[in-house]
Amino acid sequence: MGGDHAPTEAVAGALKATADGYDVVLVGDAPVLQSELDAQGGSLPIVHAREVIDMGEDPGRAVREKPENSIAVAARLVKSGEARALVSAGSTGAVLAVAATVLRRLPGVLRPAIASIFPTLRSPTVVLDCGANPECKPEHLVQFAHMGSLVASTYLGLDAPRVGLVNIGEEAGKGRSLDREAYSLLAASDLNFVGNVEGRDLATDRADVFVTDGFTGNVLLKTTEGAVQLTTQLATEALAGAPTRAVAGVLPAMETVRQRLDHEAQGGAHLLGTAGVVVVAHGQSSRHAIASAIEIAADGADRRLAEQVAERLGNAVV
Amino acid sequence: MGGDHAPTEAVAGALKATADGYDVVLVGDAPVLQSELDAQGGSLPIVHAREVIDMGEDPGRAVREKPENSIAVAARLVKSGEARALVSAGSTGAVLAVAATVLRRLPGVLRPAIASIFPTLRSPTVVLDCGANPECKPEHLVQFAHMGSLVASTYLGLDAPRVGLVNIGEEAGKGRSLDREAYSLLAASDLNFVGNVEGRDLATDRADVFVTDGFTGNVLLKTTEGAVQLTTQLATEALAGAPTRAVAGVLPAMETVRQRLDHEAQGGAHLLGTAGVVVVAHGQSSRHAIASAIEIAADGADRRLAEQVAERLGNAVV
Numbered sequence: 001m002g003g004d005h006a007p008t009e010a011v012a013g014a015l016k017a018t019a020d021g022y023d024v025v026l027v028g029d030a031p032v033l034q035s036e037l038d039a040q041g042g043s044l045p046i047v048h049a050r051e052v053i054d055m056g057e058d059p060g061r062a063v064r065e066k067p068e069n070s071i072a073v074a075a076r077l078v079k080s081g082e083a084r085a086l087v088s089a090g091s092t093g094a095v096l097a098v099a100a101t102v103l104r105r106l107p108g109v110l111r112p113a114i115a116s117i118f119p120t121l122r123s124p125t126v127v128l129d130c131g132a133n134p135e136c137k138p139e140h141l142v143q144f145a146h147m148g149s150l151v152a153s154t155y156l157g158l159d160a161p162r163v164g165l166v167n168i169g170e171e172a173g174k175g176r177s178l179d180r181e182a183y184s185l186l187a188a189s190d191l192n193f194v195g196n197v198e199g200r201d202l203a204t205d206r207a208d209v210f211v212t213d214g215f216t217g218n219v220l221l222k223t224t225e226g227a228v229q230l231t232t233q234l235a236t237e238a239l240a241g242a243p244t245r246a247v248a249g250v251l252p253a254m255e256t257v258r259q260r261l262d263h264e265a266q267g268g269a270h271l272l273g274t275a276g277v278v279v280v281a282h283g284q285s286s287r288h289a290i291a292s293a294i295e296i297a298a299d300g301a302d303r304r305l306a307e308q309v310a311e312r313l314g315n316a317v318v
Numbered sequence: 319m320g321g322d323h324a325p326t327e328a329v330a331g332a333l334k335a336t337a338d339g340y341d342v343v344l345v346g347d348a349p350v351l352q353s354e355l356d357a358q359g360g361s362l363p364i365v366h367a368r369e370v371i372d373m374g375e376d377p378g379r380a381v382r383e384k385p386e387n388s389i390a391v392a393a394r395l396v397k398s399g400e401a402r403a404l405v406s407a408g409s410t411g412a413v414l415a416v417a418a419t420v421l422r423r424l425p426g427v428l429r430p431a432i433a434s435i436f437p438t439l440r441s442p443t444v445v446l447d448c449g450a451n452p453e454c455k456p457e458h459l460v461q462f463a464h465m466g467s468l469v470a471s472t473y474l475g476l477d478a479p480r481v482g483l484v485n486i487g488e489e490a491g492k493g494r495s496l497d498r499e500a501y502s503l504l505a506a507s508d509l510n511f512v513g514n515v516e517g518r519d520l521a522t523d524r525a526d527v528f529v530t531d532g533f534t535g536n537v538l539l540k541t542t543e544g545a546v547q548l549t550t551q552l553a554t555e556a557l558a559g560a561p562t563r564a565v566a567g568v569l570p571a572m573e574t575v576r577q578r579l580d581h582e583a584q585g586g587a588h589l590l591g592t593a594g595v596v597v598v599a600h601g602q603s604s605r606h607a608i609a610s611a612i613e614i615a616a617d618g619a620d621r622r623l624a625e626q627v628a629e630r631l632g633n634a635v636v
Binding site: 055056058120121131134135166168171173175176177179198199200201202203204214215216218219220221222223224225226227228229230231232233234235237238239241242243245246247248249250252253254256257260261 | 489494546
């Protein structure tokens, strides 16, 4: 039970998801969670965890020194089959460390990766890795491409998702040695590799899957958030000077845009490659984002996402 | 004389800049340029260059094999003092290669870097490196921080520009080994280092200078472009369904936003650290972007930017 607005928003999101038909178990400090449930007039099963990992802690050390942290307790519920998926808005580093030590990597997976689904003009784009692996090798990127393709096939219904390599130019040979080597491996793979893509291709329709290292993917994710927020702020300021009646007339249209681009609409991102469904929610998640993350997690469990990844990477030649 | 829309937009931009009071010399295929000038009814001095580097060519090899390419000819005009600055919308790689071989690095500069000035809600943000160095060492990032601070002081009039390190989390210790080492060096420097920043901080007011390697900076730049374009496209689609009169009422406000975020408004980015003022314009530059790039270049020459960089990096302890 974590996140910047825990426990209020997390509990409210869990209650919202329950109302939508999902079965949710809260994991964390039981008295705190119970009193929050009471305050919100709801009821949910609670599994007590007597330790918590703070956002500022070194994740690896915190997970070692606090084996009873709430993320680890929740992960053990997934491992034992008592829960079908884990959702956390806590420290992403801690979720990664717990996933690695409690759930473990699936056979054949070199590095689990975080896959975000970006809204775009036409069909959404899967971007990975969005932060699990700041430093990568070319073969990691190829595995990300396979996992991203799988998500695009499963969630977006695409037969042969187009895979693009995030780079600083369209031509082959661009980028770092990581990117040049990954380019060669991707071109030689059985993936539908369409070559290099750039951040601006989020606004075009060049690829369904954007593959990159976890540092770049995270920058891409957060820069999109920043640019959308900047645009929204500028529009709000500009509209303050426009005729009131005109503004009222376009508000529904503007609200549609805001919702389409709201990073909370996709409240969570799958951590792919671990033995069990894990969804990482934004640290600043509202109740709506938490409810959405729970829905995404249940969806991943329904689609047997972990098993699919194991099958895919067991068969893929990397 | 390069760029995706050369020579039409480049010539038109040069004529526009001339009308605004700048002295422009065209460098390229003289007959082609003259006929374009004739077609547009303008007159400008032309220096002939009998070779041209295409966007798809390997820049290093192209510069070696085509010593009479237009970028090199223009750079020699800067070196000899016949021109005060070089503007190119051609291959950025070729501009870098020419800058390195013809103009050369300033004493004390490890790596020249491209500094873009991003529009934000309040004062603009200087982001570097935006693509000159896909792979960097920590000490390069420290030099970028000094050069970026200089630009923020000179162009934005700031006394002690706040320098942020682009990273994937706020806490020290985040990111790649590059980022962690750069963090330590920046914290120990005499710069006004405010710690890590993220892409979303383009919408806040946490730093005046964003420092990162050329791969990440380029991704940040192009992702911002993509996100702004995406937002604009979605808004246009959404407004198509809104009442016509209301849309007409808010159009001026919307146009203000579009202009504020238009990447062409800042038509060019300084390549800092070379002996001579060099401005890299967007490959897809319109005439307005070219004219803006020429203005930026003239401004850099007026402010003796290259001399200032030499002085700063000669004195900075790196």
